[in-house]
Amino acid sequence: xxxxxxxxxxxxxxxxxxxxxxxxxxxxxxxxxxxxxxxxxxxx
Numbered sequence: 001x002x003x004x005x006x007x008x009x010x011x012x013x014x015x016x017x018x019x020x021x022x023x024x025x026x027x028x029x030x031x032x033x034x035x036x037x038x039x040x041x042x043x044x
Contacts, residue, residue, distance in 0.1 A: 004042065009034035 009031030013020050027035060 006038055006042075009038075 009027045011025040012028045
C-alpha cells in the first residue's frame with residue numbers, strides 16, 4: 001500500500017501571505033500548474 005499526502009495548490013492569498021481560514025479561494029496560475037503536475041505524477 002502506498003499513501004500519498006498532497007496539499008492544496010497555491011492561491012493568490014497564499015502568495016500574498018494572507019490567511020485564508022475557511023474561505024474558498026480559486027487557485028492562482030501557480031496553483032493550477034501545481035495541480036496539473038501532481039495529477040500527472042499520480043497518474044503514472
